[in-house]
Amino acid sequence: MANFVDAIDLSAHLKNILANHLGEWEDGSPRIHIVPPTPKLQGKAKADTVNLSEVECIIRRATTGEPSFLSGGQKYQEPVYRVDFINYADGTKLIQAAEILDADSQLMYAQPRAYLAANSTAKIYEQMTIFIRTARLVNQVAYTST
């Protein structure tokens, strides 16, 4: 089995572990989206017990996958998902989310994450990009007596 079946599965997992760190769409749903299609919703700040969050999470499939070799010399490209986080607020929610991601055992990274601090000169928001592998895992060895 794979750690994530597809982007929907990955999205559900991120929604679950980052429930207190993502912002909200205007309809009140968690601010996470798989592209395509383009979201028609605007984001808004989500208030939790500590502070507001305007972290947005966008998932898309990276153009290159991880090659995996099967028997008979066949090759299979395991999908890699690119996940962009953007922090529209000047808060600590993105850093906290990064710590949650680091501690999660189901996420396997295809390459080191890229982090950009908010920069007033370049006029960019704080943002982070991670690349998640969907590797097949062997989690059970069955023995059948003959």
Place this chain on the structure above:
Amino acid sequence: MTLKWTPPRLPRQKTATHSNTASYSPIVALGARRTDGTQIPERDFMRLAYTGPFSELSAPQFFTDNFNRTGSLAKAFRATAQAGNREQKRLIKAPVWSFDRNTFRKNGEIAGFTRDIVDEGNLLRSHQAVRFS
């Protein structure tokens, strides 16, 4: 009849790491969201040196040719990674990258919608030699 096969030895170092130490290299490679809501387009010169439409390097062909010539997987791997590194530097200087607006350069030139990513030369100077591990 007996068939014998002597497989080529696997290289000891199997990972080649490309790196660029310019502070803004992630912005160039991955793009970024500006505070005015627009997007700086991604210009992933490192990955596209191996796979992209602008690259003059065909890595599988280069590797195969080198292996056929030397008979060594290790030499072919090292040579391919070093060729990839040279191609990344060439792509920084190649005027093929799309940008979403015109900007003025320090020397007064206007950088248009299609441009190189040399900027003030920092990205090119910060491109490191390939590292094997």
